[in-house]
Amino acid sequence: MSDSTPSFESVLAAVRAAGDAASLRALEREQLGKEGPIAALLASIPTLPPESRKEAGQRANRMKSELAAAVAERLQQLEEAQLAAERSGAGFDATLPAARVERGSLHPLTQVTRELEDLFTSMGYTVLDGPEVELDWYNFEALNIPRDHPARDMQDTFRCDPAGNVVLRPHTSPVQVRAMERMRPPFRAIAPGKVFRQESTDASHEHTFHQMEGLVVGKDISVGHLIGAMKTLLRGVFGREIEIRLRPGYFPFVEPGFELDARCPFCKSGCRVCKQSTWIELLPCGMVHPNVLRAGNIDPAEWSGFAFGLGLSRLVMLRHGIDDVRHLLSGDVRFLEQFR
Numbered sequence: 001m002s003d004s005t006p007s008f009e010s011v012l013a014a015v016r017a018a019g020d021a022a023s024l025r026a027l028e029r030e031q032l033g034k035e036g037p038i039a040a041l042l043a044s045i046p047t048l049p050p051e052s053r054k055e056a057g058q059r060a061n062r063m064k065s066e067l068a069a070a071v072a073e074r075l076q077q078l079e080e081a082q083l084a085a086e087r088s089g090a091g092f093d094a095t096l097p098a099a100r101v102e103r104g105s106l107h108p109l110t111q112v113t114r115e116l117e118d119l120f121t122s123m124g125y126t127v128l129d130g131p132e133v134e135l136d137w138y139n140f141e142a143l144n145i146p147r148d149h150p151a152r153d154m155q156d157t158f159r160c161d162p163a164g165n166v167v168l169r170p171h172t173s174p175v176q177v178r179a180m181e182r183m184r185p186p187f188r189a190i191a192p193g194k195v196f197r198q199e200s201t202d203a204s205h206e207h208t209f210h211q212m213e214g215l216v217v218g219k220d221i222s223v224g225h226l227i228g229a230m231k232t233l234l235r236g237v238f239g240r241e242i243e244i245r246l247r248p249g250y251f252p253f254v255e256p257g258f259e260l261d262a263r264c265p266f267c268k269s270g271c272r273v274c275k276q277s278t279w280i281e282l283l284p285c286g287m288v289h290p291n292v293l294r295a296g297n298i299d300p301a302e303w304s305g306f307a308f309g310l311g312l313s314r315l316v317m318l319r320h321g322i323d324d325v326r327h328l329l330s331g332d333v334r335f336l337e338q339f340r
């Protein structure tokens, strides 16, 4: 014990002479840490003769508090010295760049959604919202997809109850019916939002993705109106005229139904994105089926309309050349910070 006293004095001297906070902290860890000499001293007390244990314990604790106090005192001195130096201008360089502030940004999906909302509201459309947990009636029945309809198998729907009366919506189309319940024709509406499908995920499939439904109901609405709206949409997204074509497509809630293809914006003669065809399958659309109008309490003899279901996730991928849909909801900052 007695031979540790001189070395303790030299430790105290080293603390008082420490030149900066980092070396002081290192010294503190070395001396007061779990592996330090004072910890060892305390640990050895039970091995001492009983009559000397009390004194040894008191001594070790005194050393501990004395050392801690010396560290705190020296730290304060160092901080004050640094502050004084900064105030006097020494060691302070006003031309050094400031600490970088990380700035957030809007998600590319949010950016595209907002642009499209601006575009469509400028054409007189209303922006609607609908529940993500939806009733079977809105999701299927009212969209002309009855219980026994084979089209129900086309979508792998997440069911929320055993009977399947409540589902996570696999498309934004139920908002069509909700829109017709709330608004009297003529009207135009879009409904962007999340949809869910029970899929094994890969580069082009994700269980959660974004769509935007569009619905226009009025007098004598025709396929020509539909084509006009789609061309305006593409011009808004890609900033120039994009050629489109309609192919017949089957969807129970439209008649006639179409697959709308857009001329590949990335190539002239075929590329990876368009699978060498120069056309990109962009969205299903068509004239609203009379049964759907009826489900929304609208008389198909008096009114007609068109509807489309735009894949927002897909559009964002096309626009930015993103090759894996899973990036979109990954929350990976390295991906997101590319869209500032």
Ligand SMILES: [Zn+2]
Residues within 6 Å of the ligand: 264, 265, 266, 267, 268, 270, 271, 272, 273, 274, 275, 276, 278, 279
């Ligand atoms: Zn192409």
